[in-house]
Amino acid sequence: MHFPVSGIVEAAAQPTVLLVDDDENILDVVQESLRDAGYAVLTAANGLQALQILTEDAGKLDVVFSDVSMPGGMSGIELAKHAYQVRPDLRVILTSGYSPNWLPELPPNCEFLPKPYEMSDLDRRLRRKRRQSDRAAPSE
Template structure:
């Protein structure tokens, strides 16, 4: 789970743990890539699109896909969807605000395609 907003990060992590996901967090794209390099057990990348620190969620998704081609990736955003054409192949999108049930459905579908959860 990657989000620069600590309140969102904490809330979503709690919801994901309630859904029986093991969760690793990162506050920016660089930190997330480091975690992906060091933890082959990470099956899904769930990231915000708009983040400070020099790397957007789209850029993170591309770099993560280069690093781990089979990684399931879900991006979330509350901003205009004009960036959707930039979405890397086989990535999912979840518009903000979302409900826990929508999050569970989207992550479950992404994990199913990757063959992992």
């Protein structure tokens, strides 16, 4: 028998995403879509809120998905740099409506997803980043 592969992540392997965006509508839609796809989601409306979550809950996080341009004194790029200081193995995906050519240099190991994006593209990148991390993890 052949069964179709589901787009849902199994509950036992539910990765946790820190979603950071200053646009409340985007935050709500992406959060709901990620939860529907089986991800646990923490949200922040700006880089400073995200940094607080990173400081308190870094061990719970699998990936940070952040907008690059945000008000409040900290961009997604600066957030990524702080995230790597808190947890060097943390996966970070940045997004922006601006071309990457117009953005400051992204930190090493950051992936860029241009806006507008499809949720299937984000899900695929989240899964790919997870597989890369799983391969890099030492086996027991």
